[in-house]
Amino acid sequence: MLAENKLKSLAEWAKGNSKDELIWASGYLAGLAYQSGPVAAEEVTPAVKVNLKPTIVYATETGNSKKLAVQLQTLLKKNKIQAKVSDAFQYPLDKIEKEEFLIVIMSTQGEGEPPQNAQKFYDNLGNLSKDLSKIQYAVLGLGDSSYPFFCRAGEVVDQQLQRLQAKQVLPYQKADVNYQPVAEEWFAQVLQILQNQGTAASPVASLPKQASVPDGKKSYTGTIKHKVVLNDVGSNKQTFHIEIISEDELDYEPGDVVGFYPKNSAAEIAEIGKLLGMPLDASSLEGKNIKGLSKKSLQQLAELFEIEITEERADLIDILEKYPQREAVELSPLLERLHPVAPRLYSISSDKEAHDGELHITVTLNKFHAEQKAKKGFCSSFLEDYPVGGSLSFYIQKNLHFKLPEEDKDVIMIGPGTGIAPFRSFLAHRDVTGAEGRNWLFFGEQHFVSDFYYQTEIQEWLSTGVLTKLETAFSRDQKQKVYVQDRIRERGEEFAKWLADGAYLYVCGQKEPMSRDVENTIVEVLTQQNDWNKEEASAFLETLEIEGRYLKDVY
Numbered sequence: 001m002l003a004e005n006k007l008k009s010l011a012e013w014a015k016g017n018s019k020d021e022l023i024w025a026s027g028y029l030a031g032l033a034y035q036s037g038p039v040a041a042e043e044v045t046p047a048v049k050v051n052l053k054p055t056i057v058y059a060t061e062t063g064n065s066k067k068l069a070v071q072l073q074t075l076l077k078k079n080k081i082q083a084k085v086s087d088a089f090q091y092p093l094d095k096i097e098k099e100e101f102l103i104v105i106m107s108t109q110g111e112g113e114p115p116q117n118a119q120k121f122y123d124n125l126g127n128l129s130k131d132l133s134k135i136q137y138a139v140l141g142l143g144d145s146s147y148p149f150f151c152r153a154g155e156v157v158d159q160q161l162q163r164l165q166a167k168q169v170l171p172y173q174k175a176d177v178n179y180q181p182v183a184e185e186w187f188a189q190v191l192q193i194l195q196n197q198g199t200a201a202s203p204v205a206s207l208p209k210q211a212s213v214p215d216g217k218k219s220y221t222g223t224i225k226h227k228v229v230l231n232d233v234g235s236n237k238q239t240f241h242i243e244i245i246s247e248d249e250l251d252y253e254p255g256d257v258v259g260f261y262p263k264n265s266a267a268e269i270a271e272i273g274k275l276l277g278m279p280l281d282a283s284s285l286e287g288k289n290i291k292g293l294s295k296k297s298l299q300q301l302a303e304l305f306e307i308e309i310t311e312e313r314a315d316l317i318d319i320l321e322k323y324p325q326r327e328a329v330e331l332s333p334l335l336e337r338l339h340p341v342a343p344r345l346y347s348i349s350s351d352k353e354a355h356d357g358e359l360h361i362t363v364t365l366n367k368f369h370a371e372q373k374a375k376k377g378f379c380s381s382f383l384e385d386y387p388v389g390g391s392l393s394f395y396i397q398k399n400l401h402f403k404l405p406e407e408d409k410d411v412i413m414i415g416p417g418t419g420i421a422p423f424r425s426f427l428a429h430r431d432v433t434g435a436e437g438r439n440w441l442f443f444g445e446q447h448f449v450s451d452f453y454y455q456t457e458i459q460e461w462l463s464t465g466v467l468t469k470l471e472t473a474f475s476r477d478q479k480q481k482v483y484v485q486d487r488i489r490e491r492g493e494e495f496a497k498w499l500a501d502g503a504y505l506y507v508c509g510q511k512e513p514m515s516r517d518v519e520n521t522i523v524e525v526l527t528q529q530n531d532w533n534k535e536e537a538s539a540f541l542e543t544l545e546i547e548g549r550y551l552k553d554v555y
Contacts, residue, residue, distance in 0.1 A: 143174065523538055
């Protein structure tokens, strides 16, 4: 708010200016505000009515892009700008030339690819031949700088829109895992341009310097102090509890994750050398991904080997065994077509204070069959084989979007399988700090006797009152399978009341099908308990997500 005398002076000055001059002055004053430090975008109000109606298209894998799209829409509405939001999967690309102002928020997966449900939008945009010269646009990319193709999918979308002659009003912005500060400043820039009717004389040059991209990562060297299998005899699974210590003080909080770069086994490297007809040692393929090669990588290998590869995903050994080389291949061109090993991330399952500065993880050995061959997951088998007492490198990545609330707030935690990991950290932290908020845990696995991870600790927390309520679902202990979502449905009335009373909701574990089934069940419960329709219940969940009360860590 301005003081009354300043407001009066500003009103007198405004009387002597034209509409165009007032628009220019609005942008000028906003620019001055940015030079003296970031301004909360909500504080900026348009000097004139904005006629542009932007469309925000999001492409998401874990929900972050959708969350930001809704957040931006809310901001624009507060500033009297009507914006619509569309999932890339549903966006009618054949009508794109009717847009005035297009905003794209695009996540990147794997080897620079878009989320799976945005693949059609991504491919069709690349094949489009329309004239988009009347459209103004801006693209925000989300990704993880640990991976070799950081924010590549959004970069490609930006390039395609430029190819179609659309007018770029902001440089392509990349945002790392701690994306919120970058996104908020980018939102403020978008708002400023819209308030100027999207017609700044030189919008890209005149905007404030783009936000730096904090990576929120710190590297360490540690030692595996202890490793034990949590499953009992007869289990179908092999889940490890691993404890790591370091001479350096480990800096993490409940909800943070740890990243490992797994190394290729000596046996596999030797086998690849044999199949290629060349001697290879441990350093020959160091840092190169030879497991689970993507379709893009396989296409590049097919060109190198001059063969037709029909597989869409396979290990390098599988390809060399199935397609023996007619001629010797040099190592250098092969290395060029193998991408760097991407890190594997695991939720930290310890609390620094409660566990004497140690770092604990909970890892299930990934076992599966491909082409009738038994296989193991790259990093889970790497950790399975890593010796106790062995030294290994890792990094800790802050997860600002999966944190405990204030100590007096209630939390609902839904974590089947290894999704229990961060909630062990949560409960240990709330125990050691004496937090007053109530805690409700939903846990599920296959069998009670053999697969109840951290059972002793959980029951201790339940007996001392740290854990207010516990719901378990052991799917194979009865004829009809029971999952955590069934327990949510059974406790629907109380579940809805906890949320209505301000509880924070957390989900961790497999994205498909668990997290989707859980969310659908929560929508169903909210519909029944509040006499809402499905759209109202979904909107309530979206509001919780925007407010930071519905948090997901799914993979």
